[in-house]
Amino acid sequence: MSSPNGDLLEGFSERVDVMPGVWFLPRFAEPESLNSDLADVVARAPVRQMKTPRGFLMGVAMSNCGQCGWVSDRRGYRYAEHDPDSGEPWPEMPRSFSLVALAAAKACGFDAFAPDVCLINRYAVGKGMGAHQDRDEQDLEQPIVSISLGLPARFFMVGPERRGRSIPIDVADGDVVVFGGPARLHYHGVRPLKPGDHAVHGASRWNLTFRCARSLQPVAP
């Protein structure tokens, strides 16, 4: 019997090698298999606009699932075991999520990907994400796996420096981007979302980002 990952990899045909350590897997994920679990997760842990450490409201609304979740507030950016809004543990990572994430990582040579967190970003029209590094994780040997749902957007990958020429990757419903190895700490971001009306998600784009964080911070007394 082939493994679940093997099954998901069977139908997979195209992998675009964008630059060393960055891969684009068009239509790798089946949105139908993720949308209902996504709805369940955000019913339990609704997306919210977090505040940056300097007190600015973030444009993108966020939630998490998995053993921990990425949070931002006056105390900084970190991973926390509980949803600060509810005080509850973050919802478990649905099996449908981890199966696709593991298969995508495997398709790019990361056979031992073990994500313990999935960040959930919801972009409204006009919202984007400036160039940043994903560097709050302890295990930088493991890649980032990023799944797009809903409206299309332009993701961009810069490189080890924040500024410079960027490579655009146009991501649509079901597309997956994986980055790791030499690109694990590359600056990247998302251009502001253009108006549109997606059959399932309306005027929004969702992004699921899988990481191995393993950096649970003790909750302040």
Ligand code: SIN
């Ligand atoms: C992120 O970089 O954390 C999100 C990327 C995306 O929304 O595609």
Ligand code: FE2
């Ligand atoms: Fe990121």
